[in-house]
Amino acid sequence: MRIATDLHGHTRFSDGRATPEEYVAFRRELGMRVIAVADHDLFAGVRRAAAAIARTRAPMILLPAAEITSFLHFGASDAEQFHVLAYFAPDALHAGKLESTLLYRRGQRVQAVWRTFVLEWLDGLEQDDRRAIDPDGTLEMLPPGDFPALQATIDLVVARRRPLFERFREHHVRFWEQGSAAKELFGWTPQECIEAIRADGAVDIVAHPARYRDKMRTGAVLELATGLEVYTSRHKPEVAAQWREFAEAGRKLWTASADDHQNARYVRPPCGTPVATLERILRTPLPLEMILAA
Amino acid sequence: MVKVTIRRLRAGLTGASGLILLGQADAGCAAPVEHESVGTTGSADTAINPGTGTLTLAPGWGASTILYSFNVAGSVDEYLRVGQVVTFDLSPYDIWESIHPGVSAPSDPSLLTTLTPTFAVQFVGQGDVLGTATSTVKSWNVAAPYAISGTSTPFTIPAGTDTLVIALSIVDATDKSHVELSEIDFQTLPVFGAVLANQAPTKHAIFDNEGSGALRTRIIEGGSLVQTGWVDVALTDWRADEIVQKTLLDTQIGTAENYGRFGAQIIPIYGSVTYEVSVGWEQDQEGWSEWPMSADASPRVLDLPGRTAYETTLGLEDVSTLSLYFHVKAFLQVDYTPYGTSVVSKLYTQGQSVLLKEAWDNANGVPGANYVLPVVPNTAGSP
Numbered sequence: 001m002r003i004a005t006d007l008h009g010h011t012r013f014s015d016g017r018a019t020p021e022e023y024v025a026f027r028r029e030l031g032m033r034v035i036a037v038a039d040h041d042l043f044a045g046v047r048r049a050a051a052a053i054a055r056t057r058a059p060m061i062l063l064p065a066a067e068i069t070s071f072l073h074f075g076a077s078d079a080e081q082f083h084v085l086a087y088f089a090p091d092a093l094h095a096g097k098l099e100s101t102l103l104y105r106r107g108q109r110v111q112a113v114w115r116t117f118v119l120e121w122l123d124g125l126e127q128d129d130r131r132a133i134d135p136d137g138t139l140e141m142l143p144p145g146d147f148p149a150l151q152a153t154i155d156l157v158v159a160r161r162r163p164l165f166e167r168f169r170e171h172h173v174r175f176w177e178q179g180s181a182a183k184e185l186f187g188w189t190p191q192e193c194i195e196a197i198r199a200d201g202a203v204d205i206v207a208h209p210a211r212y213r214d215k216m217r218t219g220a221v222l223e224l225a226t227g228l229e230v231y232t233s234r235h236k237p238e239v240a241a242q243w244r245e246f247a248e249a250g251r252k253l254w255t256a257s258a259d260d261h262q263n264a265r266y267v268r269p270p271c272g273t274p275v276a277t278l279e280r281i282l283r284t285p286l287p288l289e290m291i292l293a294a
Numbered sequence: 295m296v297k298v299t300i301r302r303l304r305a306g307l308t309g310a311s312g313l314i315l316l317g318q319a320d321a322g323c324a325a326p327v328e329h330e331s332v333g334t335t336g337s338a339d340t341a342i343n344p345g346t347g348t349l350t351l352a353p354g355w356g357a358s359t360i361l362y363s364f365n366v367a368g369s370v371d372e373y374l375r376v377g378q379v380v381t382f383d384l385s386p387y388d389i390w391e392s393i394h395p396g397v398s399a400p401s402d403p404s405l406l407t408t409l410t411p412t413f414a415v416q417f418v419g420q421g422d423v424l425g426t427a428t429s430t431v432k433s434w435n436v437a438a439p440y441a442i443s444g445t446s447t448p449f450t451i452p453a454g455t456d457t458l459v460i461a462l463s464i465v466d467a468t469d470k471s472h473v474e475l476s477e478i479d480f481q482t483l484p485v486f487g488a489v490l491a492n493q494a495p496t497k498h499a500i501f502d503n504e505g506s507g508a509l510r511t512r513i514i515e516g517g518s519l520v521q522t523g524w525v526d527v528a529l530t531d532w533r534a535d536e537i538v539q540k541t542l543l544d545t546q547i548g549t550a551e552n553y554g555r556f557g558a559q560i561i562p563i564y565g566s567v568t569y570e571v572s573v574g575w576e577q578d579q580e581g582w583s584e585w586p587m588s589a590d591a592s593p594r595v596l597d598l599p600g601r602t603a604y605e606t607t608l609g610l611e612d613v614s615t616l617s618l619y620f621h622v623k624a625f626l627q628v629d630y631t632p633y634g635t636s637v638v639s640k641l642y643t644q645g646q647s648v649l650l651k652e653a654w655d656n657a658n659g660v661p662g663a664n665y666v667l668p669v670v671p672n673t674a675g676s677p
Contacts, residue, residue, distance in 0.1 A: 029535055029540055031505075051352060054352060056600065057598065094440060159634070
């Protein structure tokens with residue numbers, strides 16, 4: 001038995017374009033019953049998404065989630081990002097509970113470091129360029145939580161100084177890879193990342209496992225991981241079929257998501273996520289009417 | 295709110311049966327949606343047993359100032375009714391910022407449970423304050439350091455109330471600090487069943503769904519519609535989505551260049567969908583009329599931000615049935631302005647409104663089969 005889900009997608013709090021409210025509304029129209037906002041490394045959109053569901057009484061369950069960045073071979077020439085999705089049960093939304101987790105506080109740190117990173121890049125520009133992007137110094141006044149995230153920053157650069165787009169795009173990758181802050185926040189292995197996710201009481205699911213170049217290290221991480229993302233827009237159907245076979249043979253949890261950034265036609269997951277996966281994350285049985293409606 | 299009010303107009307000629315002439319493909323309302331038959335039980339003009347209700351405080355997120363709303367859950371459904379016994383549920387974390395702005399909430403529960411919130415509730419009927427009540431959280435349930443909740447003392451919504459206006463005062467016994475949050479910090483809440491026991495009771499018939507899937511029809515006040523009374527008929531935006539199968543509509547209006555972390559690429563861009571909804575109605579078998587419904591962006595039957603209901607009011611006379619169907623037109627609204635100069639190709643002209651689909655909402659999805667609401671004699675007294 002599977003339930004219509006999209007458990008991996010991004011909003012304007014990372015590199016997506018949608019607001020959390022738009023993100024929720026679109027999936028409600030598609031008839032999805034369990035969804036997650038899973039921005040890169042932070043939970044800033046989660047409560048707004050939860051509020052959107054509650055206020056509109058959409059018949060959906062929201063899983064507080066984030067796509068946590070770790071690295072294979074951090075600092076080496078063959079370094080590559082490795083993403084692990086962290087899923088909390090909805091009771092993490094009870095007052096202050098999510099905010100008490102290590103992952104949440106790490107997310108706040110990511111926002112603060114991103115703000116510093118962008119402001120330093122602006123400081124390195126010619127006066128005219130800097131003035132064009134931030135004419136009245138507004139950006140410097142914004143606290144980390146309100147500072148434009150990646151996509152919003154790109155939009156700002158393109159709108160105000162289009163020729164700087166490529167320069168910023170080439171520069172922005174250093175955020176994850178260079179400097180002490182990057183090492184502190186992202187320079188952990190996927191295994192360390194998984195242990196941190198579990199320590200916070202969340203469930204670890206490896207995102208788009210076909211994407212990683214180091215297949216041997218990926219295999220080792222998957223041995224440890226609780227589950228993996230099988231259906232995603234980044235997997236061709238035949239690739240997804242292989243990963244599903246791998247998951248089922250290894251008795252791993254598996255999920256169906258879109259990894260939507262709202263910058264291409266939405267690719268709806270071809271099937272739902274197994275009830276067993278969802279109930280493991282929820283730590284409670286799914287409502288019977290939801291199962292019957294599946 | 296503008297409503298079309300109709301009292302037994304006999305001139306309408308466009309009947310549901312006439313829709314069949316338009317052809318099965320267009321008029322058939324053959325959308326693969328589940329329909330629920332209209333079921334009304336109970337006495338004529340007596341409100342449904344109101345039961346109990348809980349108003350869970352929900353602070354707004356992401357704004358510089360906190361705006362509070364309430365999630366309503368009742369023993370019957372999501373509506374508040376006259377006679378209902380109501381409590382507030384909240385967590386001290388949700389009100390901490392209001393009394394101690396800029397100060398992080400303490401992790402020690404004993405520093406949170408010193409807060410005493412008291413809600414002041416005004417019962418408003420037809421614009422007049424009919425009475426007031428206070429409702430206080432006197433103790434907190436500490437299930438875990440981050441799972442603290444409190445339930446306020448109950449109050450009962452008195453007869454004649456159509457709106458609750460709520461304010462909140464918070465006292466912290468630790469430092470004797472105190473804050474008053476006025477009614478402008480809170481949403482007002484609609485109450486149903488205020489106008490029942492008179493010669494022209496008003497009831498609300500809502501045609502909605504549960505977000506997606508099965509359609510449902512409810513008389514919010516319970517019972518049947520009443521002769522010489524009124525019925526506010528509402529069809530919700532989400533039901534319209536379902537009737538036209540919105541997710542299958544092609545809403546692409548062109549392409550644009552997108553700038554993202556992986557570079558520039560051409561992406562599809564989309565317009566929005568709006569609806570025109572009309573209701574076909576007939577009392578007994580006295581002839582059909584089809585009337586436009588007004589789009590209401592803040593309807594009483596859907597007191598939820600961002601939701602729209604399509605509404606009209608019908609006057610009922612000495613008849614035994616009110617038959618209804620709905621006619622939904624979905625329009626694509628074309629607007630390229632959000633994409634600025636990044637638009638690469640356009641499928642339409644700026645500002646164009648394009649009819650994408652026309653569908654009918656008939657009982658059980660059967661063309662010409664209408665929703666039939668029983669209408670019973672008014673027993674509430676003589677005029």
